[in-house]
Amino acid sequence: xxxxxRDIVSxxxxxxxxxxxxxxxxxxLFARLGPQGLEGGNKYQLVMWMIAPIWLSxxxxxxxxxxxxxxxxxxxxxxxxxHGGLHACRLLLH
Amino acid sequence: xxxxxxxxxxxxxxxxxxxxGMLLFVCFYAGALTVFAEPIGRWATPPARGAATxxxxxxxxxxxxxxxxxxxxxxxxxxxADGRPARLAWRKSREDAVRWMAYFSEAGELRxxxxxxxxxxxxxxxxxxTAGLPVGVEIGENITGVLAGLYFVALVSGLILVLPSLxxxxxxxxxxxxxxxxxxxxxxxxxxASLPFHLVIAxxxxxxxxxxxxxxxxxxxxxxxxxxxxMRSTSPFAGVRRDEASAATxxxxxxxxxxxxxxxxxxxxxxxxxxxxxxxxxxxxxxxxPRFLSRGGGFAALRGATAEVVNVDYxxxxxxxxxxIVAAFFALHFASYGGDIVRWTYLVLGLAGAFLFxxxxxxxxxxxxxxxxxxxxxxxxxxxxxxxxxxxVGVCLGCVCGLSVAIASVKWLHGHVDDIEVTSRAxxxxxxxxxxxxAFVRGAARAGAELLGVAAVATAAIPAASxxxxxxxxxxxxxxADPSGLCVDIVAAGAALGFAALARAARRRSGAGPSDSxxxxxxxxxxxxxxxxxxxxATAPEPR
Numbered sequence: 290x291x292x293x294x295r296d297i298v299s300x301x302x303x304x305x306x307x308x309x310x311x312x313x314x315x316x317x318l319f320a321r322l323g324p325q326g327l328e329g330g331n332k333y334q335l336v337m338w339m340i341a342p343i344w345l346s347x348x349x350x351x352x353x354x355x356x357x358x359x360x361x362x363x364x365x366x367x368x369x370x371x372h373g374g375l376h377a378c379r380l381l382l383h
Numbered sequence: 384x385x386x387x388x389x390x391x392x393x394x395x396x397x398x399x400x401x402x403x404g405m406l407l408f409v410c411f412y413a414g415a416l417t418v419f420a421e422p423i424g425r426w427a428t429p430p431a432r433g434a435a436t437x438x439x440x441x442x443x444x445x446x447x448x449x450x451x452x453x454x455x456x457x458x459x460x461x462x463x464a465d466g467r468p469a470r471l472a473w474r475k476s477r478e479d480a481v482r483w484m485a486y487f488s489e490a491g492e493l494r495x496x497x498x499x500x501x502x503x504x505x506x507x508x509x510x511x512x513t514a515g516l517p518v519g520v521e522i523g524e525n526i527t528g529v530l531a532g533l534y535f536v537a538l539v540s541g542l543i544l545v546l547p548s549l550x551x552x553x554x555x556x557x558x559x560x561x562x563x564x565x566x567x568x569x570x571x572x573x574x575x576a577s578l579p580f581h582l583v584i585a586x587x588x589x590x591x592x593x594x595x596x597x598x599x600x601x602x603x604x605x606x607x608x609x610x611x612x613x614m615r616s617t618s619p620f621a622g623v624r625r626d627e628a629s630a631a632t633x634x635x636x637x638x639x640x641x642x643x644x645x646x647x648x649x650x651x652x653x654x655x656x657x658x659x660x661x662x663x664x665x666x667x668x669x670x671x672x673p674r675f676l677s678r679g680g681g682f683a684a685l686r687g688a689t690a691e692v693v694n695v696d697y698x699x700x701x702x703x704x705x706x707x708i709v710a711a712f713f714a715l716h717f718a719s720y721g722g723d724i725v726r727w728t729y730l731v732l733g734l735a736g737a738f739l740f741x742x743x744x745x746x747x748x749x750x751x752x753x754x755x756x757x758x759x760x761x762x763x764x765x766x767x768x769x770x771x772x773x774x775x776v777g778v779c780l781g782c783v784c785g786l787s788v789a790i791a792s793v794k795w796l797h798g799h800v801d802d803i804e805v806t807s808r809a810x811x812x813x814x815x816x817x818x819x820x821x822a823f824v825r826g827a828a829r830a831g832a833e834l835l836g837v838a839a840v841a842t843a844a845i846p847a848a849s850x851x852x853x854x855x856x857x858x859x860x861x862x863x864a865d866p867s868g869l870c871v872d873i874v875a876a877g878a879a880l881g882f883a884a885l886a887r888a889a890r891r892r893s894g895a896g897p898s899d900s901x902x903x904x905x906x907x908x909x910x911x912x913x914x915x916x917x918x919x920x921a922t923a924p925e926p927r
Contacts, residue, residue: 293388293391297391297394297395313601321605329705331617331705331706331709332705333606335705335709337590337597338712340597342586345585345586345589348532349535349538350539352391352395375604379607
């Protein structure tokens with residue numbers, strides 16, 4: 290069991306930067322794969338609204354990670370995966 | 384939950400709270416008033432001179448366009464309501480700040496004049512959106528958006544802190560000799576009881592403040608630059624082409640009837656015309672329908688030449704599914720559903736929120752308090768607690784005083800200034816800045832009581848202005864156009880009494896309370912003086 294580190298600056302930055310990156314990719318997947326695709330009437334507004342709860346939840350709970358490094362690795366990995374999926378959609382669904 | 388996690392979240396809660404708390408107080412206090420923007424606006428509106436009903440609205444449009452053909456491009460018709468006659472409003476171009484209005488006088492003559500809407504409600508709303516900062520609305524909203532993000536983190540971290548002892552602590556309100564424990568209990572009780580409201584407000588305010596940068600990022604990362612095109616294609620008038628060929632636009636009653644056929648419960652308040660009397664003329668019939676969650680009202684889009692409804696995406700009863708979900712977020716922030724009961728509830732919740740931030744700051748100050756030892760030697764509080772106490776008093780009460788003075792002065796300014804909105808905003812910022820400076824010069828203890836006294840007097844000046852209109856009509860103030868303005872007078876009178884009671888309590892506290900506190904105006908006594916005030920208090924030390 291590694292000791293718990295506070296790492297306030299590192300964890301906060303991970304929450305702000307990677308929380309936003311992850312939120313963008315997740316709502317992007319919903320925008321492309323969800324009902325009516327990118328073109329649904331006014332769907333883009335809901336897509337934009339969904340950013341807030343995802344981003345802010347990541348920022349609020351990021352301090353539960355045992356260290357700043359772990360926060361960066363986990364959230365960074367999740368962001369890369371989600372953005373990879375988004376790019377795969379671009380290539381496959383065109 | 385491990386103790387080190389809780390300790391980290393305590394730090395996060397303190398920091399996010401201290402950074403955002405005072406400005407959020409301003410947002411919430413002004414926001415609680417903004418919920419009642421309409422009655423406040425009616426209170427500040429002079430009695431109407433003129434007459435025009437729905438039947439007369441067509442004649443009003445025809446007469447105005449004959450006199451001012453340039454208005455046809457883009458103007459709004461406000462239907463007669465609240466004792467005000469129907470009137471037209473327009474600007475010569477989008478860049479032109481000067482607003483014009485036209486109405487029929489009681490003698491039936493067309494009057495065209497520069498319009499000076501006494502929009503004190505807009506000033507209160509601007510304070511709400513910009514946290515009372517003296518910056519432009521756009522920058523202010525960005526700042527408020529960031530504040531809302533901090534506020535969300537403060538809410539979640541606060542919840543994590545009370546979770547382990549939720550049942551034991553939250554449902555207790557220990558009114559004991561231990562003042563700090565009582566404040567903490569009250570802070571937790573209000574926070575947990577209104578948590579859903581606060582989560583909704585934090586998330587929605589975050590979006591309102593930051594939607595432009597978020598859209599920009601989405602456009603790049605998700606929509607591959609297509610977003611502006613998608614936005615245009617789903618706009619209400621996407622299906623209507625501009626067409627300059629002349630064609631008569633249908634009369635007002637027919638346009639309203641077309642909307643009523645789509646949604647009978649919708650109450651129209653006005654119509655917004657574009658390119659009137661051309662084949663491409665468009666009309667937005669806007670109004671409200673409190674039965675549904677909507678964006679503080681809604682509208683139907685019509686083709687002017689045929690009165691055919693072309694878009695109901697924003698008509699509360701007929702909203703499309705995507706719009707309906709998003710409209711719910713707007714409505715939950717604006718309290719634009721369920722009528723007066725919900726509005727009063729939001730007023731109470733908003734003021735409770737303001738209390739939450741104020742008490743949070745008090746707890747932060749109290750946690751850092753140095754207490755006098757038993758021998759009664761003088762203590763000096765740290766500079767940070769003294770400054771934080773003064774800032775808290777100055778910012779929070781400066782907002783209260785500023786809004787009261789700005790509202791009360793509207794009736795006196797009427798007819799003397801060209802643009803009341805600019806003047807009212809300047810008055811607010813001047814009073815708020817003076818109060819802040821005063822708090823730093825006088826110190827928190829004295830300034831707290833004195834500024835509460837100013838708030839009581841300034842708030843009492845609101846009904847006093849209305850009373851002056853009745854007693855001495857020649858003085859300047861006018862009686863409000865609408866009897867519902869009286870509600871504003873009654874509530875303001877009650878609030879003034881409340882502030883007066885708080886001022887008395889604060890004065891007692893600063894004179895007779897424990898002298899080893901930033902809230903004491905009694906100079907800390909010399910070393911070992913006999914009879915130094917040593918109140919027996921049971922301040923339990925912070926569990927560290």
